[in-house]
Amino acid sequence: xxxxxxxxxxxxxKTGQSMTLQCAQDMNHNSMYWxxxxxxxxxxxxxxxxxxxTTDKGEVPNGYNVSRLNKREFSLRxxxxxxxxxxxxxxxxxxxxxxxxxxxxxxxxxLTVT
Amino acid sequence: xxxxxxxxxxxxxxxxxxxxxxxxxxxSESDYYLFWYKQPPSRQMILVIRQEAYKQQNATExxxxxxxxxxxxxxxxxxxxxxxxxxxxxxxxxRSAPKGPELVFGKGTKLTVNP
Numbered sequence: 001x002x003x004x005x006x007x008x009x010x011x012x013x014k015t016g017q018s019m020t021l022q023c024a025q026d027m028n029h030n031s032m033y034w035x036x037x038x039x040x041x042x043x044x045x046x047x048x049x050x051x052x053x054t055t056d057k058g059e060v061p062n063g064y065n066v067s068r069l070n071k072r073e074f075s076l077r078x079x080x081x082x083x084x085x086x087x088x089x090x091x092x093x094x095x096x097x098x099x100x101x102x103x104x105x106x107x108x109x110x111l112t113v114t
Numbered sequence: 115x116x117x118x119x120x121x122x123x124x125x126x127x128x129x130x131x132x133x134x135x136x137x138x139x140x141x142s143e144s145d146y147y148l149f150w151y152k153q154p155p156s157r158q159m160i161l162v163i164r165q166e167a168y169k170q171q172n173a174t175e176x177x178x179x180x181x182x183x184x185x186x187x188x189x190x191x192x193x194x195x196x197x198x199x200x201x202x203x204x205x206x207x208x209r210s211a212p213k214g215p216e217l218v219f220g221k222g223t224k225l226t227v228n229p
């Protein structure tokens with residue numbers, strides 16, 4: 001039982017390049033999330049998927065797109081990377097999108113855009 | 115919009131002693147959940163403890179306990195018998211019960227445990 005896995009762990013991009021961050025969970029959770037963490041800040045929600053087939057914007061969605069590929073997988077795409085997107089990205093999942101259900105986090109991806 | 119404030123950017127404690135981390139939040143809602151997450155140097159976010167706003171009893175998990183003061187909108191974390199492995203960033207987080215699903219995080223408190 002791996003929990004939430006993310007690939008890659010580290011990535012360096014040049015401004016304007018694109019890439020996709022991959023996330024998968026094996027806990028049969030309905031809901032999945034993408035957060036970013038900047039230095040000296042807590043995590044901020046980028047996008048989430050309450051259930052398979054649905055996605056919604058969070059607090060900071062600009063510059064990102066997401067795909068809920070199936071119940072297990074939720075990817076985050078940067079179409080044209082900018083230095084402001086340098087951050088650590090966390091994927092998370094939970095059984096349901098509301099209430100006190102714990103969100104389980106992946107190990108994070110450190111992305112640097114030069 | 116809800117906000118979460120952690121007023122202590124850094125704290126330190128001697129091994130085996132007790133430390134309290136502070137958290138206050140601003141909300142007009144009456145139904146919500148509060149969480150403390152631990153982030154060690156490995157970056158992994160780990161849930162430490164959870165509190166439902168409708169419960170008056172303070173949550174406890176082994177050496178970790180909270181002091182939840184709903185009227186004051188305060189949610190502090192007490193770590194007893196501190197261990198070297200407790201050294202980490204600690205984040206307080208809020209989640210609206212009727213709205214969800216996002217967690218609103220504070221900026222974190224870096225805890226150092228001295229041997």
